[in-house]
Amino acid sequence: MTFVILLSLLLLIILVTGLIAVFIPHIFGSVILFNAFSFFVVLAYLMLSAPDVAFTEAVIGVISTAYFVIAVRELRKGDRG
Numbered sequence: 001m002t003f004v005i006l007l008s009l010l011l012l013i014i015l016v017t018g019l020i021a022v023f024i025p026h027i028f029g030s031v032i033l034f035n036a037f038s039f040f041v042v043l044a045y046l047m048l049s050a051p052d053v054a055f056t057e058a059v060i061g062v063i064s065t066a067y068f069v070i071a072v073r074e075l076r077k078g079d080r081g
Contacts, residue, residue: 007047014040027075031068035061 017040021033038061045054 003047007044010040010044010047014044028069028072031065031072034068035065038065 014037017033017037021030021037024030024033038057042054042058042061045051045057
């Protein structure tokens, strides 16, 4: 019973984080929330006994977040010049 409640709470957090990441007006905030979304999905995979999928999601989440941060930084450089 506790497992179902924790998983339901985690899925609600994933849903809310994803929606906020899509609708937030600040692009850097969206990138940070995407990273949080990825982290919560990793936790869900671990709770569902899928460590291989969780590891893959963690690696892809870190790499894509790094690319997004670099892209946002380059966009901001373009706005200045």
